[in-house]
Amino acid sequence: MASLWQYANPKKFMQTTSVLLPVVAVLAALTLGTGLIWGFFFTPDDYKQGATVKIIYIHVPAALMAINAWLMMLVTSLVWFVRRHHVSALAARAAAPIGMVMTLIALFTGALWGQPMWGTYWAWDPRLTSFLILLLFYLGYIALWEAIESPDTAADLTSVLCMVGSVFALLSRYAVNFWNQGLHQGASLSMDAEENVADVFYIPLLICIAGFGLLFVALVLARTRTEIRARRLQALIARERMA
Amino acid sequence: MIALFARDMVLAMRAGGGFGLGLAFFLIVTVLVPFGVGPESGVLSVIAPGILWVGALLSCLLSLDRIFALDFEDGSLDLLATAPIPLEGVVAMKAAAHWVTTGLPLVLAAPVLGLLLNLQGAGYGWLVLSLALGTPALSVIGSFGAALTVGLKRGGLLLSLLVLPLYVPTLIFGAETVKRGAAGLAAGTPALMLAGITLASVALLPFAAAAAIRVNLR
Amino acid sequence: MTVTDLACARGGMPVLEGVCFAVRPGTALLLRGPNGIGKTTLLRTLAGLQPALAGAVSAPPESIAYAAHADGLKAVLSVAENLRFWARIFGTSGIEGALAAFDLGDLADRQAQNLSAGQKRRLGLARLLVTGRPIWVLDEPTVSLDAASVALFGAAVRAHLAAGGMALIATHIDLGFTAEVLDVSRFRAAPQRLDDFDEAFA
DSSP states (O other), X not given: OOOGGGGGSHHHHHHHHHHXXXXXXXXXXXXXXXXXXXXXXXXXXXXXXXXXXXXXXXXXXXXXXXHHHHHHXXXXXXXXXXXXXXXXXXXXXXXHHHHHHHHHHHHHHHHHHHHHHHSOSXXXXXXXXXXXXXXXXXXXXXXXXXXXXXXXXXXXXXXXXXXXXXXXXXXXXXXXXXXXXXXXXXXXXXXXXXXXXXXXXXXXXXHHHHHHHHHHHHHHHHHHHHHHHHHHHHXXXXXXXXX | OHHHHHHHHHHHHHHSSSHHHHHHHHHHHHHHHHHHXXXXXXXXXXXXXXXXXXXXXXXXXXXXXXXXXXXXXXXXXXXXXXXXXXXXXXXXXXXXXXXXXXXXXXXXXXXXXXXXXXXXXXXXXXXXXXXXXXXXXXXXXXXXXXXXXXXXXXXXXXXXXXXXXXXXXXXXXXXXHHHHHHTTSOOHHHHHHHHHHHHHHHHHHHHHHHHHHHHHHO | OEEEEEEEEETTEEEEEEEEEEOOTTOEEEEEOOTTSSHHHHHHHHTTXXXXXXXXXXXXXXXXXXXXXXXXXXXXXXXXXXXXXXXXXXXXXXXXXXXXXXXXXXXXXXXXXXXXXXXXXXXXXXXXXXXXXXXXXXXXXXXXXOHHHHHHHHHHHHHHHHTTOEEEEEOSSOOSSOOEEEEGGGGBOOTTOOOHHHHTOO
């Protein structure tokens, strides 16, 4: 029977992803291209915000991916911790810089959007602050991976950090809410909210989110493949040295 | 386990730098702030809760890397790991010793420094209470960070990078307690949240830290 | 204590495999082998400080006292305080026997930082006596000991064995008692072998 765990075998993973990666990459390019072109050139300007509203097509998907990347790292860390599948640990390692870049994109596009809307690039708003804290968590996680030489030790320690960090990240989110009520609008995409994004913006935004999601998957797969090859290289060098 | 705690206390007292250093650092940070922001008492009393909490946090950070590093270098950690007491207990005792040598002096000295920063009347009680509730969390979270970096040659900077984001909730609730207390508002909610964070950290983090130490010893 | 088919790794690379031996109460086993063969790795695995790749170590729980290159001494504590600390950690009492066995009685009140390397080593070995554990796992115990101290150590091991204890010692010198010798180099892991994970790449 086919099971998810067979992909934990690096060989199987490499075989499968060598086919899967180009497909996902092309799909990501198509979806993201469609969403962005539609969003940028074929939607009307907002009556209040003018053309600046179009930042939404990058800002919201990037922010979503920034959080999703951390969630993925949490899941893969748990898998490594419980079942010790090396691919899982390497996937977590691969996802971290992508998540960090997504966080940065969300912060920068948010600053660019905030200047015309709120009259300031930065405010210590709960959502903005939470993202800044998330960025710090990414930095610490990546730094720990880089600092430790032995790959298994690094995988163990970073997975513990990821699990503990997730709890504290969540805690920080609520602490920050408590600390300051903010300028940022509430959820713009929930199903039941009264004040939602208008349909004209909604559909291209969903396409952009799907595009960012596919882009994220493609990048993670590519980087995981690189990590696996790097690990293979290390093993070969070590074997050479022993022989 | 009591023996371990007692040994760490003796070491802190004899080796020097254990008790005094964090406290002196706290003092210096607090004294430097008025030079930076100006001597107006109105401004100082507004920022006093935050400065005192950030100062306490930084002075805790200062001695974190010593929690396990010294025992790692001289081989004691190997021997403790093979001793009949659980490693989780070792972590808890070391964190407790760190708190008594670093956190507790801060709690006791804070009111004096609050005076320097023109903290408002009702704030003093809340300041001492919030530090008493919050600094144990700083020690325990810090020993988790120290456990992660114990095997590294230059772990000090990395330790700060790992631990400071984890300190955010404690800092927010701690400073908020003092701020509300000084302004004469009800400060019970953040104080309870702070106590919750401390209790949960003390209960759970020794397990994570012990796991990290086991990984680092292999 | 019996060890069956044990394999252990250093830095992710297997160094020893198929290690089998048994130590009976009252006997000692000396480990020999060139530097870097994996004696320290093997001893750390036996002490439970690192997981074995394969195989099993069967020994009663909490029976192993481990001593390696670092003695775990605190510089600002006196000789007696250092020993008393470990005695309390291991739940035993009385450090006089240990002090006497390694001729540390006169130094009992001296701080560990003022001891010579050989004296520190003797203190580190005296710690074994206060653990009260039956199996001693020792990694190069005689480093920086002079001939008289080596004789003291040999006597301590003989006394321990006579009391029904066991010892597993990685050493290159003659300790003055008869013991089985195990050459570790015959368990050397085949250099061509990669661990399962690396094997799986191609």
